[in-house]
Amino acid sequence: MTQSPRALINSAVLAVAILAFFIISVVLYPPYTGFMLDYDEASESMRVVKIDSWVEQQGLQMGDVIQSVTNANGMRVVIERKHILKSSENARLYYKDRNERLNEVDLMHELFSNSPLAITINNGEVVYLTLDQQRPISSLSISFWVVFLCALTAPLVSSLAWAWQPKKAETSLLLLSGIGFFLICLSSSMSVYKIDMFYQPLFAHWLNRVALDIGQLSFVLFGTSVLLFYPNKFKFSSRALKYLLIGFCVYPIFAYFKSWSFSDLDSGQYPRFTDAEAYSPMLLMFVLTITLCWKQYLASKAHPVQRAQTLWMILAWTLGPSIFVLFYLLPRWLGDGPILQGSEFLLPTILTVYLMVFLGIARLNLFQLEHYIGQAYQWVLVSVFFLGLDITLISFVNLSPQASSGIILIAAIWGYIPIRYWVHQRLSIGQQSRSQALTSEAVVLMVKNSLDSKTLANESWRQVVATMFRPVELTPINGVKESNVAMRGQQLIVAGNNYSAALRLNFAEAGSRLFSKKDIELANTLNLLFERLYDVRDSFLEGQTQERNRIRRDLHDQIGHKLLSLVYAAGDEKSRILAQETMAQLSELIQAMKQEPIRLDDLATRMQAVCVDVCTNAKLKLDWHNELPVESSELISSDQFLNILNILRELLSNTIKHAQASCVRVSLEHIENVMIVGYSDDGSGFDQQTVKPGNGLFNLQSRAAELKAKMEWHTSEGTSLKLTIPLGPGDQNHG
Numbered sequence: 180m181t182q183s184p185r186a187l188i189n190s191a192v193l194a195v196a197i198l199a200f201f202i203i204s205v206v207l208y209p210p211y212t213g214f215m216l217d218y219d220e221a222s223e224s225m226r227v228v229k230i231d232s233w234v235e236q237q238g239l240q241m242g243d244v245i246q247s248v249t250n251a252n253g254m255r256v257v258i259e260r261k262h263i264l265k266s267s268e269n270a271r272l273y274y275k276d277r278n279e280r281l282n283e284v285d286l287m288h289e290l291f292s293n294s295p296l297a298i299t300i301n302n303g304e305v306v307y308l309t310l311d312q313q314r315p316i317s318s319l320s321i322s323f324w325v326v327f328l329c330a331l332t333a334p335l336v337s338s339l340a341w342a343w344q345p346k347k348a349e350t351s352l353l354l355l356s357g358i359g360f361f362l363i364c365l366s367s368s369m370s371v372y373k374i375d376m377f378y379q380p381l382f383a384h385w386l387n388r389v390a391l392d393i394g395q396l397s398f399v400l401f402g403t404s405v406l407l408f409y410p411n412k413f414k415f416s417s418r419a420l421k422y423l424l425i426g427f428c429v430y431p432i433f434a435y436f437k438s439w440s441f442s443d444l445d446s447g448q449y450p451r452f453t454d455a456e457a458y459s460p461m462l463l464m465f466v467l468t469i470t471l472c473w474k475q476y477l478a479s480k481a482h483p484v485q486r487a488q489t490l491w492m493i494l495a496w497t498l499g500p501s502i503f504v505l506f507y508l509l510p511r512w513l514g515d516g517p518i519l520q521g522s523e524f525l526l527p528t529i530l531t532v533y534l535m536v537f538l539g540i541a542r543l544n545l546f547q548l549e550h551y552i553g554q555a556y557q558w559v560l561v562s563v564f565f566l567g568l569d570i571t572l573i574s575f576v577n578l579s580p581q582a583s584s585g586i587i588l589i590a591a592i593w594g595y596i597p598i599r600y601w602v603h604q605r606l607s608i609g610q611q612s613r614s615q616a617l618t619s620e621a622v623v624l625m626v627k628n629s630l631d632s633k634t635l636a637n638e639s640w641r642q643v644v645a646t647m648f649r650p651v652e653l654t655p656i657n658g659v660k661e662s663n664v665a666m667r668g669q670q671l672i673v674a675g676n677n678y679s680a681a682l683r684l685n686f687a688e689a690g691s692r693l694f695s696k697k698d699i700e701l702a703n704t705l706n707l708l709f710e711r712l713y714d715v716r717d718s719f720l721e722g723q724t725q726e727r728n729r730i731r732r733d734l735h736d737q738i739g740h741k742l743l744s745l746v747y748a749a750g751d752e753k754s755r756i757l758a759q760e761t762m763a764q765l766s767e768l769i770q771a772m773k774q775e776p777i778r779l780d781d782l783a784t785r786m787q788a789v790c791v792d793v794c795t796n797a798k799l800k801l802d803w804h805n806e807l808p809v810e811s812s813e814l815i816s817s818d819q820f821l822n823i824l825n826i827l828r829e830l831l832s833n834t835i836k837h838a839q840a841s842c843v844r845v846s847l848e849h850i851e852n853v854m855i856v857g858y859s860d861d862g863s864g865f866d867q868q869t870v871k872p873g874n875g876l877f878n879l880q881s882r883a884a885e886l887k888a889k890m891e892w893h894t895s896e897g898t899s900l901k902l903t904i905p906l907g908p909g910d911q912n913h914g
Contacts, residue, residue: 211314244301250293285381330364333357349409359397366391399464406471410488495535621647636678650684668693776814804846838862859899
């Protein structure tokens with residue numbers, strides 16, 4: 180049964196609360212001495228530096244030097260400096276290996292577990308101390324609480340990401356990595372270095388070490404595996420994950436049993452990773468992480484959203500593992516000791532990177548990353564530079580820390596800050612120039628489209644908005660009257676106007692930045708300018724149409740009436756035919772002035788009528804072929820209609836005047852929004868290289884250009900012309 184995200188989140192919170200209770204219980208379980216010892220350099224002895232009141236009441240006092248402790252079973256231990264350790268590096272000074280140290284810790288646990296204790300102090304006096312108090316929570320150090328909070332934060336945030344998307348491979352891997360980080364922090368929080376006089380039995384220490392080994396392996400392996408699936412899943416991701424899981428299961432078994440002695444089964448054996456076995460997978464995963472980051476970058480270059488997520492993941496994975504490898508792992512392997520000493524510093528640093536990965540997978544507000552990541556890398560590089568400068572001045576130039584700090588401060592004030600200000604100014608000027616260029620380009624496009632009566636207003640508005648904001652995706656929506664920013668800046672909703680529906684824009688400037696309130700103001704200004712510009716255009720076209728209608732009426736009422744009178748009053752047949760042809764052409768002109776679309780079959784009928792009239796009068800044979808679809812719904816503009824008829828008349832006129840032809844062939848075809856007009860005669864033809872073009876050929880070429888048509892001449896045997904005319908919605912007159 181599928182659980183709701185709320186139920187899964189509640190379960191995750193409950194699990195984390197149980198883990199917190201478990202950690203506190205384990206920490207408070209070992210015997211509590213009620214006092215803390217530290218080594219006194221002056222007296223070269225172990226002195227009491229912290230003490231509870233109930234211990235003072237039994238005779239032990241602050242500042243007492245403790246020489247030895249004897250428990251109720253008669254076990255006596257001379258207290259030495261090696262019994263109070265501050266770090267693992269400090270432990271290496273007194274123990275040749277980890278086994279020796281853990282055996283000594285187990286010895287101290289046995290010592291303090293059997294009270295009352297007989298404590299011999301500096302003057303030979305013996306103080307008897309009964310340990311009947313539980314360790315108070317207030318005695319736990321800040322270092323412990325820092326690590327404790329890190330231990331709870333990682334599984335909590337990874338559980339939240341998994342609860343919202345439990346079927347995603349990356350969220351499941353992030354959860355497993357978070358559990359690994361919890362095991363690391365669990366082991367670190369219960370360390371002898373974090374808690375005063377904290378001695379566990381050997382078995383508990385072994386479990387602690389196993390938790391650390393498995394936790395480190397889980398954290399780096401599953402954390403690296405996230406990059407196999409996020410932001411892009413590769414073809415090899417599932418197969419690679421299977422191999423990594425096999426390695427995760429086999430590697431600990433191999434490492435543990437390698438140190439197991441089957442010939443000594445009676446003695447207690449606690450196998451664990453050596454330092455090399457613990458840190459080798461980390462270096463291997465570090466190399467794999469860099470490789471996967473590079474492959475993710477290459478796969479995301481053309482996709483703004485994935486590119487933004489990839490940049491974020493690259494920042495996280497190069498920052499976190501690099502800090503661990505450069506400041507902890509390599510110095511430790513080289514024998515100089517880690518630069519970042521103490522898990523209270525190292526673990527929060529790693530947790531910060533882990534939270535960055537969580538933010539990336541949770542798909543929070545991660546756009547405009549070119550700006551954010553640039554700033555992040557800037558701070559990282561500057562910090563590394565000044566850290567390196569500080570180390571150089573102290574270690575190699577032998578300056579004091581105070582002098583080194585002074586030089587660094589001067590360098591920051593007089594060098595870094597002015598340079599940063601200058602770079603910021605240059606970038607701001609470049610960004611402003613780019614924004615101004617886009618605005619100018621959008622306005623020019625708007626004006627250009629408004630002057631072209633054939634460009635649809637809604638299409639023009641989409642082009643203007645796309646030019647201004649360069650969104651990844653632009654889609655029309657309905658019902659929006661005010662522009663606004665949505666999805667935390669990832670979307671801009673541009674209100675509709677009198678010519679277009681509202682538009683939704685996703686990811687400004689190819690996903691490189693967020694939308695802001697300034698974009699709303701700019702969109703509203705462009706919207707207002709567009710409406711005013713197209714209102715003026717419509718007013719102009721309306722006035723043009725009214726004037727055209729007036730001229731058309733005058734031609735019809737005055738010239739048409741006179742031509743009709745000439746038809747009836749003509750003294751001979753030739754004059755009557757001429758008057759009829761003139762009246763027909765006037766009708767075509769009046770029809771064209773109506774600016775109404777005309778059907779293709781009406782055009783064909785009119786072309787055939789022109790050919791029949793001219794060929795009959797000139798005594799030419801007409802070979803007419805009409806292959807246009809019957810009752811075609813295809814429309815052409817009135818301008819196209821008039822230009823095609825005038826081209827046909829010019830061709831017929833040239834044939835009669837110059838070709839000495841006896842036959843004319845005219846054909847019409849329609850193929851995929853293209854009309855092909857074929858014209859040929861059997862006359863003498865002409866030489867295109869030597870003929871001097873007159874008004875007739877010039878008119879043919881200019882009318883073909885208006886039609887955006889292609890002309891193909893063949894004049895070797897007679898004259899042949901193929902006229903290819905594009906027909907489409909954009910070629911019609913929309914007034």
